[in-house]
Amino acid sequence: MQLPQKIMVFNHQEVIVISDELIDLLESSAVRALPYVLKAARTVGSVLTNLQEVEVSLVDDATIADVHVRFMDIAGATDVITFDHGEIHISVETAREQAEEFDNNFERELMLYIIHGLLHLAGHEDATPEGLAQMNDLQQSILGQVWGG
Numbered sequence: 001m002q003l004p005q006k007i008m009v010f011n012h013q014e015v016i017v018i019s020d021e022l023i024d025l026l027e028s029s030a031v032r033a034l035p036y037v038l039k040a041a042r043t044v045g046s047v048l049t050n051l052q053e054v055e056v057s058l059v060d061d062a063t064i065a066d067v068h069v070r071f072m073d074i075a076g077a078t079d080v081i082t083f084d085h086g087e088i089h090i091s092v093e094t095a096r097e098q099a100e101e102f103d104n105n106f107e108r109e110l111m112l113y114i115i116h117g118l119l120h121l122a123g124h125e126d127a128t129p130e131g132l133a134q135m136n137d138l139q140q141s142i143l144g145q146v147w148g149g
Contacts, residue, residue, distance in 0.1 A: 088117030
């Protein structure tokens with residue numbers, strides 16, 4: 001089984017300042033998360049094992065709302081949207097709101113969303129209460145391994 005050769009994080013928004021250092025930290029932490037995500041894969045031939053790279057795009061709420069309605073026919077912003085071709089879109093505005101609501105720091109929340117997207121690429125789904133609970137447990141465990149407490 002092969003893991004993606006690279007994970008790239010791009011800042012495609014101007015609402016929240018994202019430093020180059022944070023981009024580098026998110027990329028390196030995501031690479032460290034890959035073995036844990038692969039270990040938790042739902043299927044042996046998951047999409048994740050067939051990708052050369054994963055691209056994470058940090059966007060604003062307006063952009064993710066547009067993607068949400070165009071590709072999923074659901075109106076409104078959301079936190080993370082993952083595409084099987086290795087694209088993960090993350091709303092920085094939603095991440096900031098959720099971080100405040102759950103007494104988390106913003107950077108950790110972004111990393112949590114990257115792990116969430118990687119778990120989707122590994123075959124996990126959160127459409128059912130059971131799937132959501134399992135993904136939440138896995139992503140918190142993996143986050144603790146690569147980001148710390």
